[in-house]
Amino acid sequence: MTLEELRARIAEIETEMRGIHEAAGDAALDADQQARWDELETEHGDLSRQREEAEAAEQRAQAELQRRRGMVAQFAARGATEPGDGNVDVRGPRSPEFMQRVDPWDGSELRALSRREVRDRSLKVLEAKDGTRHLRSDQVDKVDRLLRARTDNCDGGVIGRRLLATENDAYRSAFMKASLHAQPAFTEEEARAIEEFRAMAGGTDAAGGYGIPVLIDPTITLTAQGSLNPFRRISRQVTITTDEWKGVSSAGVTWSYDAEGSAVSDDTPTLAQPSVPIVTARGFIPYSIEVGMDYPGFADEMSTLLMEGYDELQAKSFAIGSGSNEPRGILTALDANTNVEVAVTTDGAFGGVDINKVWGALPDRWKQNATWVMNHDVGNEVATFGNGNNLSFMTVDLTGVVETIRQRPVEFASYFPDFTGTTGASNILVVGDFRNFLIADRAGMSLELVPHLFDVTNNRPTGQRGWFAWARHGANSINDLGFRLLQNTL
Incomplete structure (x- = not known):
């Protein structure tokens, strides 16, 4: 559950518990009321603990976000594009304004994001012109369709997680270094981004190598x-x-003319x-x-x-x-x-x-x-x-x-x-x-x-x-x- 969903469910439980109390009035709760009250009280306690943990994680993420924005602003002021990358970026300078429009994900929580959260965040990255200026409109449209796809053959959530893992400054900088230097010196953030991508990929798709950022x-x-x-x-x-x-595939359903009142012929298609x-x-x-x-x-x-x-x-x-x-x-x-x-x-x-x-x-x-x-x-x-x-x-x-x-x-x-x-x-x-x-x-x-x-x-x-x-x-x-x-x- 997301933090918002936890808060909403806790509010629903508290409303139902007040309703049970009001229905009983001054009398003691009957057996059914007492059983329901106990269930709600247990669920309320569990969800409250989850809410506290989620709120603490959100506070840590906000603090990390502010720290990253401060770093980006400092390096932008000095004319650099990313710490330690020699003023070379995979897609050019990343402005502080861009970082404010597209909030970077907290890498430690990427695998825990729900499918909807992955889709919404990856679409937000795709919509940012700073990140897609090298793509033609038909390519942007294709990526958009893939991120929304959910079929037996294609899960847009897999592509969305890959996009979030690779289309961020830390991973792009790490990928740039790894593709140009035999022994790249990664910063702590770059090393973390590489590890997060490989963990997200299950250690198979990029074993021994580096996944190419989605938008190239x-x-x-x-x-x-x-x-x-x-x-x-x-x-x-x-x-x-x-x-x-x-x-x-199928050759289609074969229709037939049948006499009035007679059973229809077997027109089952062959699949x-x-x-x-x-x-x-x-x-x-x-x-x-x-x-x-x-x-x-x-x-x-x-x-x-x-x-x-x-x-x-x-x-x-x-x-x-x-x-x-x-x-x-x-x-x-x-x-x-x-x-x-x-x-x-x-x-x-x-x-x-x-x-x-x-x-x-x-x-x-x-x-x-x-x-x-x-x-x-x-x-x-x-x-x-x-x-x-x-x-x-x-x-x-x-x-x-x-x-x-x-x-x-x-x-x-x-x-x-x-x-x-x-x-x-x-x-x-x-x-x-x-x-x-x-x-x-x-x-x-x-x-x-x-x-x-x-x-x-x-x-x-x-x-x-x-x-x-x-x-x-x-x-x-x-x-x-x-x-x-x-x-x-x-």
Whole structure:
């Protein structure tokens, strides 16, 4: 119970006890009244002790808050951003005004906060412009939705606790030091913030490393806009806090016409539970010691470095990933299902008739939201279908690229195959509703500093350090029938 809830319940008990006394008047309490009075008296005593403890904790928290505000004001007056950090902050100076608008949490009580308190406090941090100025509006909106989520696959409370644990001055300063120095000298507050985060994470997600602050964490803030990965723009994306995404799918309820007075036919739908397992992605970013000594704009640079490499790896795996220790790519999934494969009309050739053929094979229910995905080389082939006065297949002239086919958008994926024009089995393109291709990101990326890198030939130090980052995600088709795969031969 929160302090306010304790006070409210104590007031309710006292009101009920007065009511019992007034009902008895001058007479003694009967057996039922006496039993109820004893229950209320016991509960009143227990809650009163809890209230005293909560009030004492609140007083300590207020005293700590005032101490922190005083420290921030002192360092701001001296032009520093955080004690002991060399005037470098993860997201720039933290003004005293910001600290007053966003009351820092008491780290010792983070795990004890209720889910509602976690949500309210984390949303308050998110709403502060000082903390989100490096994020686009769509990224802020995404984090907001995640903090409010409560499903079997995603608990916003987990993300909220992570945000509160990492989006505070002590943790940001500690993370900055740990990511730039082999032997960081943490202040007492920084060490406490690191310990609180690891305790909150259960000692697993960040064991041996440091959790990236939520508001520069690609697994949480990465969105489709501006991404080089076309699958992020068109597929269904979910952020989860579990080790596997599990859904429910059905072909739907079958209706029927039945005679008057007769029993309705059994139209029970068949339910299935598609799942997407989560795998681990790893990245390594080397940098010189000199760069580590002079590193302005840390948040923007760190976020860009982590996001670009993470996105490039996924662009490949979402296309052709095997599904073994990596996501299962859309081509891999569809190539294993003969029900969705469509062969070209002429082996080794590719023309407008094949576009018509694969489009005609796609069920109508998936056409309205369908997207074409292909390699740029295949797109170039499509762009020339109108040559030779075959105007029925006219697409674009040489000044442009194919943007739509059958009024549905075209996306280009670098890891889709080129069109070679040779005979034999070969994938060409995919068309379908990519809401049936699910990308699941497990919230939370961690990073660890490798203090020295060594030359592979002489084993001597190179004057470089490295960031070793890891994150977890998965992808797979959760309904192959929502796609069609055009192939050279089956």
